[in-house]
Amino acid sequence: HNSIHRISQGPDGYLWLATWEGPVRYNGRQFKNYEDNQITKFEESGVLSVGLDPYSNNVVFTGPRGLISSFDGQQWTPTDVGESYVYDVAFTANGDRWLAAGDGVYRVTAKQEVIHYDNTHGLPHHFTFRIVTTPEREGQPSQIFAGTRNGLAYYDPDADRFVMVQSVSQSHIRAFTV
Numbered sequence: 001h002n003s004i005h006r007i008s009q010g011p012d013g014y015l016w017l018a019t020w021e022g023p024v025r026y027n028g029r030q031f032k033n034y035e036d037n038q039i040t041k042f043e044e045s046g047v048l049s050v051g052l053d054p055y056s057n058n059v060v061f062t063g064p065r066g067l068i069s070s071f072d073g074q075q076w077t078p079t080d081v082g083e084s085y086v087y088d089v090a091f092t093a094n095g096d097r098w099l100a101a102g103d104g105v106y107r108v109t110a111k112q113e114v115i116h117y118d119n120t121h122g123l124p125h126h127f128t129f130r131i132v133t134t135p136e137r138e139g140q141p142s143q144i145f146a147g148t149r150n151g152l153a154y155y156d157p158d159a160d161r162f163v164m165v166q167s168v169s170q171s172h173i174r175a176f177t178v
Contacts, residue, residue, distance in 0.1 A: 008050045011057040012073065018050040023061050023071070041069045041078035053091045062086035062099060068108070081106045081114050090133040092142050098155075100131040105146050105155075105162070117155075122162035125150035129174045147173030 005018040010025075017024040022035040022045040035045050040061070047063040058070040058077075066082035068089065084102035091097055095110025104118035104126045118126040123146060130147035144155035146162060151170040153162040164170075 005047070006049045006051075008052050008059065010052060010059045010073075016050045016059050016061075018047040018061060018063075020046040023047055023050065023059075040071075040076050042067055048085060049088050051089045051091070053097070055091060055093055055095060060089050060091075060097065062089050066101070068097070068099065079108055079112060079114070081108065082116070087128070088130045090131045090144065092133055092144070093136055098131045098133065098144055100128040100146060102127055104128060105131060117162060121160075122156075122164065123153050124148045124164050124170060129172070130176065132176065132178050134178045143178070145176070145178055147176055152176065 003020045008016050010016055015026040022033055023040060025032045034040050037045065042063050043065045047061045049062040051060050053060055058072050060068060060070045062068045064085050066084055066086060067078055067080055068086055069076050069078045081099060082103065086099050086101045088100035089097055097108040099106040104116055104123060105128050107115040117123060125148040127149040128146050132145045133142040136142050146153050149172055152165040152168040152173050154165060156163050
């Protein structure tokens with residue numbers, strides 16, 4: 001498909017592409033399209049994001065209709081987090097997956113519990129484009145940042161909510177690095 005949303009590299013060196021026609025793997029010579037929803041467990045073919053979970057070495061895809069699916073090299077494992085599009089995924093060392101979605105941020109714990117955060121939990125806007133985690137450093141846990149339609153916020157684990165970053169523009173935050 002001519003619409004590639006994201007590219008990531010898997011632990012085996014293959015490139016993975018998130019496209020409207022589904023997950024695609026490139027081995028350096030050939031593209032393999034995983035368009036069979038019976039295999040990937042998505043309700044429809046299109047995927048919006050792909051990321052490598054550095055803690056499990058799974059390749060994780062996000063997509064429409066609140067589904068994510070991870071691939072461990074052998075099988076696909078789905079997790080349903082709601083109805084909204086899931087635009088981005090980030091990972092923390094405790095096994096949590098953080099998802100940026102059209103209706104907020106979702107945290108999927110290592111035990112597969114789904115926790116939903118929206119503007120009532122401190123997000124500047126419920127529509128979240130991006131989610132990014134900082135690397136852990138010398139005993140300091142990673143921080144989680146969310147880019148929303150009305151600015152940037154970080155997650156405060158003590159309060160279990162997000163806090164708006166006042167020094168950043170309160171406009172669309174579609175991409176950022178930390």
